[in-house]
Amino acid sequence: MSSPLNDIQFILHDVLDYRSHYAALGLDNTVDRDLLNMIMDEAHKFASSELQPINAAGDAGCTLQDGQVTTPPGFKEAYRKYIEGGWAGLCGEPRFGGQGMPETFGFLLEEICCTANMAWTMYPGLSRGCIAALAEHGSEEQKARFLPKLLTGEWTGTMCLTEPHAGSDVGLARTRAETAADGSYRISGTKIFISAGEHDMSDNIVHLVLARTPDAPAGTRGISMFVVPKFNDDGSRNALACGNIEEKMGIHGNATCELVFDQAVGHLVGEENKGMRYMFTMMNAARLAVGLQGISVAQAAFNRASEYAGERLQMRSLSGPKLPDQPADPILCHPDVRRLLLTQRAIIEGGRALVYYVAQLVEITSHTTDEQQQQQAQLQLDFLTPIAKALLTELGFESANHAVQVFGGHGFIRETGVEQFVRDLRITLLYEGTTGIQALDLVGRKMLGNQGAGLQAFGQMMLAVADECDADFAEFAGTLRQLHQDWGEISMNIGAKAMQDPEEVGAASVDYLFYSGYAVLAVFWAKIALAGARHDNAEYGSSKVDIARFYFARMLPRAEAHRQALESGAANLMQVNGLAFSA
Ligand SMILES: Cc1cc2nc3c(=O)[nH]c(=O)nc-3n(C[C@H](O)[C@H](O)[C@H](O)COP(=O)(O)OP(=O)(O)OC[C@H]3O[C@@H](n4cnc5c(N)ncnc54)[C@H](O)[C@@H]3O)c2cc1C
Structure with a gap:
């Protein structure tokens, strides 16, 4: 769709x-x-x-x-x-x-x-x-x-990080890179789960491979990046092969490959041992793209669900028949089906505004000549990237799942095509760093690591939006100001607790990410409402204001549950009888 x-x-x-x-x-x-x-x-x-x-x-x-x-x-x-x-x-x-x-x-x-x-x-x-x-x-x-x-586009590219024993912890990678007499390297090792690692669509495939040179230090500090083409310059086939493609839950059309490198010719990118830093260039852009995948596929699922809800006739409306000539009313008249559809829409459109705002930040960081603006944009970009990735994939998945719910049992049947969206989307919560890893990045590096500077930079925007809301959306303005204050306090409390017990960071991280995510979406829904109220097409604009009200009333309260969960501390996770974890 x-x-x-x-x-x-x-x-x-x-x-x-x-x-x-x-x-x-x-x-x-x-x-x-x-x-x-x-x-x-x-x-x-x-x-x-x-x-x-x-x-x-x-x-x-x-x-x-x-x-x-x-x-x-x-x-x-x-x-x-x-x-x-x-x-x-x-x-x-x-x-x-x-x-x-x-x-x-x-x-x-x-x-x-x-x-x-x-x-x-x-x-x-x-x-x-x-x-x-x-x-x-x-x-x-x-x-x-x-x-x-x-x-x-004659050639395509890949990113080869993952190995059987090295997933979230890329520093455990063992793929070796030995220097050759001509200054190039010979790459040997096995990479798994490589998306688009082998296929028949392009003339050549350019693999960016993380590997370690013989004397490299342990962990991520010893990782270097190499460019390893499938075909060398002289047209000869490089010494790498696709050993297997994975049977998966979804995205079946994309080949997920095991790649075996056996003394393949590789060329060092930049300097030795700086590969992780270089790979982050790719990963930060990729994280945003994955967040975007979350809402893009959710949009396809919503398109199907909204159409179906208008056509499918089941049971009568609670307030009396809407189509008396028909045996039943369209399911769209039932409050719960409307809840499902509005939840999808609030996720998709709020998420879209977040992604495009982040895209603006990317453009500011690469095009502005104003140093202070550049620095502020970078702070926000760093802070919002893990939120956009994890929140929009988690909520995109929720959204696609709601589309299946709108279809009822028919949603579970392959023929209707909505279950494919759920299966396809599931991977987005895992690759490019799982939700748990994004949350650690957010709390550890992007919040505590820079004393809340990213949060402060975004917070300024939040308060400016609250001021804009004062005239016509006073209820949003008050909520945004309260959220701004609470978010700062919650963040400081995590920092204070972490000084007593480092496990507090991990214990709070995913709930903190969701809390932050719902607060971020509140900012964008307030902006959407403001734009809706100004819109030339009053009907279109007021539908956006309605969805904004839905978001503030029915979705934003989830933030409070995350707050309570994260404030409950690490003990209920870390001081639990071991039997609780055995099957
Ligand atoms: C279809 C598909 C396509 C992929 N494409 C690519 C690709 O193109 N290139 C590539 O290099 N890789 C790719 N991957 C690999 C993907 O990025 C990894 O699977 C992912 O990063 C997670 O690593 P893992 O599977 O080893 O899980 P693990 O790292 O073993 O994690 C298992 C669980 O433990 C949790 N966990 C681990 N450490 C921590 C921690 N410190 N704190 C809290 N929780 C933690 C994780 O969140 C997860 O829930 C792909 C994977 C799939 C399935």
Whole structure:
């Protein structure tokens, strides 16, 4: 099902005022509202005609034979059209053949494609991360060698971190890199779960591999990054092979590969032992993209559920028949079905505003010349990235699950196609760092690690939105100010408790992330309400105000439950009789 362009445009133009944003960055000569809308329209046409029709069939999965992976029917052809349309280089540097569009354009493309077909969209998605890492950390020679083909899309990219014994703890990686006489390296080891690790859609695959040189220090401080192409410059096949593809719960159309490197030729990116830092370039962008996957697929599920709720006739409305000529009323008239649909919508649209706000921060950090603005944007970006990743995948998953609920038993049946959304989405809570790992990052590094500077930076925006709400949405203004105060106190208390017992950080982390996430979404729902009230189309605008009221009344109270849970401390987790954990 398609992305709702009107809702995307509403967030971009009415809620986040992209025109002023680009004008402030001096980018308004290159990009304007018409260009944004035109690219969105074209992306939408491509996604609805090429990607959406092959989504359900793609669920049959990829096949592996003699080391070669075949993607599902239509995937390769759709990718060829994607290349022909010039989509792969949309945000790439012009000197390497890219079109130099700001980062938001990439997020838009990703969202629109992902709503149509998440498994397919991961192939070019992985390339984008690879391009970002090489563009920032690769040598001029590596950029000239790899970026042009990645930006045409003739080649695709991967990120190879995970090993059987090294998942969240990448520092445990054992893949070796030995220097060769010509200055290159020979890479040996096994990487698992590598998305798009092998497939039949591109001429070459550029793997970014984390490995350790013989004398490297233990842990993440001894990890280096290497670029390891499937085919070498002379066209010879590099010494790496796909040993297996995983049977999975979802995203069957995307090949998840075991890659065995056996003295493969690799080229060091940047300096030895700095690989983790470089990989973070890729991972931070990827985390936002994964958060976006959460709400994109949730949107596809919502589209189906809202349509079904209007058509399916079951039982009478509590307040009397709505369709007396029919044997029953549409399920949309029942309060609980409306609750399910509004919850989905509040998650999707609030989440979309968060992602596009974060995209603006990315653009500010890369384009502004004002040092203070740059620093403030970076603080907010660092703080909001783990929240966007974990919250929007957790809630996106909840949202897709509600779509199944709207379909009743029919939602559980494959034929209706909504259960695929739930299965596809489930991975987003796991890869690029699980929810637990995002929460540790948020509390440990992004909050305590910088004495709450990120929270303070976002808090200023929160108070400014509260001030804007004073005139027409006084109830939101009061709530936002109270949240701002409580959030600061909760954060300080975690810091104080952590000084007595370090386990308090881990014990509070996921609840703190959810508390923060609901507070962040409250800010964006208040902004959406303000924009809705100003909207030219009064009916459209008032529907946004209604959803905002729903969010504040029925979803934001969840934050209080998380607060109580995190304030209950670590003892109820850490001082529990061991028998409680044995089966
Ligand atoms: C379909 C798929 C695609 C993938 N694609 C890629 C890819 O392209 N490239 C790549 O490199 N990897 C990829 N991965 C790997 C993925 O990133 C890892 O699976 C993920 O990071 C978690 O690692 P793990 O599975 O080893 O779990 P573990 O690290 O073993 O974690 C198990 C559980 O313990 C929890 N845990 C661990 N440590 C802590 C802690 N300190 N505090 C609290 N909780 C903790 C975790 O949250 C989790 O719940 C993919 C995985 C899948 C399934």
